[in-house]
Amino acid sequence: MKYILQLLFRSVMDVAPLLVVIFFFQLVVIGESFPNTPRMLAGIALVIAGLFLFMRGLELALFPLGESLAFSFAAKGDVKILLAFAVAIGYTATMAEPALIVVAEKAEKITEGSLQAFTLRNTVAGGVAIGIALGCIRIILGHPIHYYFIAGYVMVMAMTAMAPTKIIGLAYDIGGVTTSTVTVPLVTALGVGLASSISGRNPLIDGFGLVAFAAMTPMVTVMIYGILVL
Amino acid sequence: MSAHGVILGDMLSVFRDVAPVLMVALFFQFVVLRARLPNARRIAGGFLALVAGLYLFMIGLDIGIFPIGEAMAEKFSRPEHQRWTIVFAFCIGYATTMAEPALLAVTQKAEEVSSGGLKSFRLRNAVALGVALALSVGVYRISTGDPLWVYILVGYAVALTLTWFAPKEIVPLAYDSGGVTTSTITVPLVAALGLGLAANTPGRDPLIDGFGLIAFASVFPMITVLGYAVMMKTIILYRKRGDRR
Numbered sequence A: 001m002k003y004i005l006q007l008l009f010r011s012v013m014d015v016a017p018l019l020v021v022i023f024f025f026q027l028v029v030i031g032e033s034f035p036n037t038p039r040m041l042a043g044i045a046l047v048i049a050g051l052f053l054f055m056r057g058l059e060l061a062l063f064p065l066g067e068s069l070a071f072s073f074a075a076k077g078d079v080k081i082l083l084a085f086a087v088a089i090g091y092t093a094t095m096a097e098p099a100l101i102v103v104a105e106k107a108e109k110i111t112e113g114s115l116q117a118f119t120l121r122n123t124v125a126g127g128v129a130i131g132i133a134l135g136c137i138r139i140i141l142g143h144p145i146h147y148y149f150i151a152g153y154v155m156v157m158a159m160t161a162m163a164p165t166k167i168i169g170l171a172y173d174i175g176g177v178t179t180s181t182v183t184v185p186l187v188t189a190l191g192v193g194l195a196s197s198i199s200g201r202n203p204l205i206d207g208f209g210l211v212a213f214a215a216m217t218p219m220v221t222v223m224i225y226g227i228l229v230l
Numbered sequence B: 001m002s003a004h005g006v007i008l009g010d011m012l013s014v015f016r017d018v019a020p021v022l023m024v025a026l027f028f029q030f031v032v033l034r035a036r037l038p039n040a041r042r043i044a045g046g047f048l049a050l051v052a053g054l055y056l057f058m059i060g061l062d063i064g065i066f067p068i069g070e071a072m073a074e075k076f077s078r079p080e081h082q083r084w085t086i087v088f089a090f091c092i093g094y095a096t097t098m099a100e101p102a103l104l105a106v107t108q109k110a111e112e113v114s115s116g117g118l119k120s121f122r123l124r125n126a127v128a129l130g131v132a133l134a135l136s137v138g139v140y141r142i143s144t145g146d147p148l149w150v151y152i153l154v155g156y157a158v159a160l161t162l163t164w165f166a167p168k169e170i171v172p173l174a175y176d177s178g179g180v181t182t183s184t185i186t187v188p189l190v191a192a193l194g195l196g197l198a199a200n201t202p203g204r205d206p207l208i209d210g211f212g213l214i215a216f217a218s219v220f221p222m223i224t225v226l227g228y229a230v231m232m233k234t235i236i237l238y239r240k241r242g243d244r245r
Helices: A002-030 A037-076 A079-096 A098-110 A117-141 A145-162 A165-177 A183-197 A203-207 A210-229 B003-032 B040-076 B079-098 B101-113 B120-144 B148-165 B171-180 B186-200 B212-244
Strands: none
Touching: A002 A037, A002 B040, A002 B079, A037 A079, A037 A183, A037 B003, A037 B040, A037 B101, A079 A117, A079 A183, A079 B003, A098 A117, A098 A165, A098 B003, A117 A145, A117 A183, A117 A203, A117 A210, A145 A210, A145 B148, A145 B171, A165 A210, A165 B148, A165 B212, A183 A203, A183 A210, A183 B003, A183 B101, A183 B171, A203 B101, A203 B171, A210 B171, B003 B040, B040 B079, B040 B186, B079 B120, B079 B186, B101 B120, B101 B171, B120 B148, B120 B171, B120 B186, B120 B212, B148 B171, B148 B212, B171 B212, B186 B212
16 A cells, blocks of 8 residues: 555656646746646646556556566577567557557658658568567677667668658657557566576666667668658 | 547557557467466556556546647747747756656666666656757757758767766666657657747748657767766766775
8 A cells, every 4th residue: 555655656756847847837937827727637637647557557567578478488498489579569569659650641741652651650660670679689699789779870870861851850750759658668578588587698788778779770761761762 | 639539539549559569469478489477367457557547648648738738839939939948848858758658667677677776766867858958959950950960960979979988787778768758748749849940930841840859859868868877987986986095
């Protein structure tokens, strides 16, 4: 019970800065009262309750599921199955991502159809799939993450020089919208679980980083797509 | 949007978020690996809490935060409020990031794995400061019209340089924080600010200039998290030297 209250208090504290900013700018800077106070207060209460339930769900379900999968993969000892999982989770989660659907449709409109929304989503999902698989390989091999990053961003920069202007902002932004609130915790728990079950790997040094891979590789695939069709 | 639209639309988007991930995970667990799931009942209960939580969170944002936040972002993107634009960008970047669920998940895990050595609250503060700086610089860039890639290139160069000096335990986490900063809460407000600014500044294309803000918010948190770690390392080194004397 005490723990539940603590968690609830933390959810209130997490939302508090946002409330302070909104109240300050509305009441002090703009100097107007809120247009619909009861509705806003109800919304704030829902946000806090939602965050609280989400955090409970993380601890009870998403983290244990990710770890259990990681341990099973490690026990099986078959890298191919692990990579198949990485590709499957990266691809399906990204294809279903609501934010990406919106961005892809916008991109199709801007380019008057030279970029197809569906192909663009596939390109991004393929990028995420490759990224998570590559990230899993890195965990198994125990390589330092920044080598992969230097290579990845050198590619991004080289392609920036070649790519049409229209695709650049889109490609840069796409890294940020690929990973959803459900995928991130699962993938994080998977990485940490893998690193803890392979001997000689440190969960902090080797376990984290999958999300970063999932954000980097789609930039590369989107740039390639842009260079090919635009 | 009508209340009905919000309730149905959010339900659909939560379902789209959760269903594919859950299906792939369960398929591999039970069909491919043929492994049992320990505490299956607890996990099922947890998933219900997670889905209900995300759903309430999004409805709450849609009815309570976004209408007022987007109206503000639109207001502060107008030239007559120019003095406040950067301040607003900084504050809203910090505040939305502190409440971002995906970031909470990653920093929570880091605290757990490091047995409390890395504090979730401090990490989130470093990331939130990064997003705050990112939005301020991004707003400045829209007003000057400098090319996006120059800033991104410099940003990555700084991040890589700091990687050299940072303790290696923090590096993957810092890179991860770049990818998780911008999702549920931050993107709609930032998009409103960026598009509004680009539309209100002569000579800017909303579609080219309005989008870069999110990219900035992925680079700067890496810098602040690594910077924070380097700073702490230096302070600890100094203290140790002092003790020896």
